[in-house]
Amino acid sequence: MSTSSKPTAEHPFTDGRPPHLPCGPGDICEDVLLPGDPDRVALLAARLDDVRDFGRRREFAVISGTYKGHPLTICSTGIGGSSTEIALMELSLLGAKRVVRTGGMSSLVAEIPTGAFLCVEKATGYSSLAKLYSGDENATAYADRDLYQALLRTNLGDDTRIVSGMVGSTDSYYYGQDRTQKPSSGTAPKISYLKDLQERGAVGVDMECQTVLSVAPSLGLKAACLLGVHGNRATNDWLVDYEPTQRKLLDIAGTALARSQDNH
Ligand SMILES: O=P(O)(O)O[C@H]1O[C@H](CO)[C@@H](O)[C@H]1O
Ligand SMILES: O=c1cc[nH]c(=O)[nH]1
DSSP: OOOOOOOSSOOOOOBBBBBBSSOOTOOOSSEEEEOHOOOHHHHHHOOOEEEEEEEEETTEEEEEEETTTTEEHHHHHHSSHHHHHHHHHHHHHHHEEEEEEEEEESSSSSOOOOEEEEEEEEEEOOHHHHHHOOOOOTTOOOOOOOHHHHHHHHHOOOOEEEEEEEEEOOSSGGGGGHHHHHOOOOOOOOHHHHHHHTTTTEEEEESSSSHHHHHHTTTTOOOEEEEEEEETTTEEEOOEEEEEHHHHHHHHHHHHHHHTGGGG
């Protein structure tokens, strides 16, 4: 990595500071949580100690601190593949080693209700960034096995329900998730994207997991995803207050990363 003070078009970093994330050399811990929404970074900051808040630029809010003594960065990715790839690249150049997406999804099956958690074993879908990095139209990307197992094993000693399975990711929240209250007048064939994802074996839908699991390994990052179930497309149930879910995502992922730190 060049830390030249002069940015170039090919590498537009200034004194090692990237063009998008609001931080620089020495600011990023090896372990990073990746929520989508920048407002959740502030929400989770309250649960860390020794917090350094680097502020926010565009959709990227970044803090570093310690979670129960374990150094941890939290960086929002924004929505979808494009901004997620930017976060992953800049984090990796700033020293990140392991990343866990902690976000929300809608379940595609009645058996995984709102309020539950999905530990993502693999991701399929239609994310353009996953296709770009893998060259595969229907790329299926896998979580780092050690991280995935550490997340799945994490028992908080309460009634938290963590199931495992495949998620389907799409760049589209409306049309690509069958939210066609205002249907497209385009000429694309009318198919059910959710049904297609279900037929491939997905039990949930989100907008970033396939990008995270496809892009991160090619940048030398170990990656996994843990999702809170915010909605259920089988029952049409929707969680209005998902702050408790977000706090629990931090507890599960922070605990798993701290416990598995010696293995990486
Ligand atoms: O809860 P987050 O992490 O933001 O993730 C989900 O919510 C957003 C859509 O509302 C998309 O980013 C989707 O993947
Ligand atoms: O319905 C949903 C909920 C969260 N994230 C999504 O992408 N879709």
